[in-house]
Amino acid sequence: EAGVAQSPRYKIIEKRQSVAFWCNPISGHATLYWYQQILGQGPKLLIQFQNNGVVDDSQLPKDRFSAERLKGVDSTLKIQPAKLEDSAVYLCASSSQPIGGNTIYFGEGSWLTVV
Amino acid sequence: KQEVTQIPAALSVPEGENLVLNCSFTDSAIYNLQWFRQDPGKGLTSLLLIQSSQREQTSGRLNASLDKSSGRSTLYIAASQPGDSATYLCAVRPQTGANNLFFGTGTRLTVIP
Numbered sequence: 404e405a406g407v408a409q410s411p412r413y414k415i416i417e418k419r420q421s422v423a424f425w426c427n428p429i430s431g432h433a434t435l436y437w438y439q440q441i442l443g444q445g446p447k448l449l450i451q452f453q454n455n456g457v458v459d460d461s462q463l464p465k466d467r468f469s470a471e472r473l474k475g476v477d478s479t480l481k482i483q484p485a486k487l488e489d490s491a492v493y494l495c496a497s498s499s500q501p502i503g504g505n506t507i508y509f510g511e512g513s514w515l516t517v518v
Numbered sequence: 519k520q521e522v523t524q525i526p527a528a529l530s531v532p533e534g535e536n537l538v539l540n541c542s543f544t545d546s547a548i549y550n551l552q553w554f555r556q557d558p559g560k561g562l563t564s565l566l567l568i569q570s571s572q573r574e575q576t577s578g579r580l581n582a583s584l585d586k587s588s589g590r591s592t593l594y595i596a597a598s599q600p601g602d603s604a605t606y607l608c609a610v611r612p613q614t615g616a617n618n619l620f621f622g623t624g625t626r627l628t629v630i631p
Contacts (some may be wrong), residue, residue: 407561436618445522445607445621446562459618494561506552507619509562 405429407510409495415516421483424513427476428497434458436507437470437480438494446494452478485517520545520612524622531598532630539593539625541608546586549611552619553582553593556605565606566593570613598629 408427416422428435433454438446449468451458455475463470467486472478482489492512498505521544531537541551550569554562566575566582568591574583581594591608605626609619 409561443623445609445623446619447621448618451618496562506564506567508564509554511561514559 407495407497407508409493409510409513411513412511413514413516415518416485418487418517419484421481422485422515423479423481424493424495424515426478426480426495426510428478428495429508432497432499432508433475434498434500435472435478436496436498437478438496438509440492440494440512442491449480449493482515485515487517490515490517520548520610520620522608522610522620522622524606524608524625526625527623528626528628530628530630533598533600535598535629536594536596537598537627539595539606539608539627541591541593541622543589543591543610543620545612546589547613548586549613551582551584551591552609552611553580553591554607554609556607556624558604562607595627598627600629600631603627603629 410425435452437449439449440446449463450460450470452472455472470480492514494512496507496509498507523542525540552567553565556562568575568584579596584591605624607624609621
């Protein structure tokens with residue numbers, strides 16, 4: 404079974420530029436998450452989708468971050484304009500159900516450095 | 519708001535030792551608790567998931583316990599090996615509200631050959 408796929412793996416951009424990350428969840432998983440992990444910290448949820456609808460985006464800095472999951476499968480996370488403090492790993496994850504005892508599976512992350 | 523703490527932040531042990539990693543959480547109203555492993559430059563790999571009604575889960579040399587009333591979980595690693603070197607993260611899923619995971623900051627484990 405293929406895991407959660409993310410691209411690009413690494414990206415270096417200058418502040419005020421824009422960047423987009425792509426995620427393809429495990430086949431059949433209705434729930435998709437984007438987490439931000441700053442070096443030395445645990446991951447923090449940015450946004451959660453159930454199919455193509457947003458369940459929780461309370462922690463998403465909406466003035467610069469946006470995310471979509473148009474067809475309920477893959478998803479894109481965009482940052483525009485980027486700030487230095489956005490340097491982090493952006494982890495995509497998926498699960499078969501939003502609640503319950505289902506394990507959440509993570510991708511390998513997209514590493515962003517803003518200079 | 520749920521807060522998750524992991525102690526110690528870093529741990530070095532010689533190969534073969536048994537060790538315990540600790541995780542505490544402030545709100546006992548959780549649905550489950552999950553332990554993850556993170557290797558440098560990699561994503562998170564799920565190790566064990568404990569439902570709120572369970573006391574422990576075992577997988578190979580790993581044993582995780584949960585005491586929901588006191589807000590604590592431990593991850594026990596038996597006969598540690600250099601390949602166990604990684605960062606271990608615990609995460610809780612609350613019973614109500616947000617249907618996602620709240621993570622601790624992790625324990626970075628180094629097993630010395």
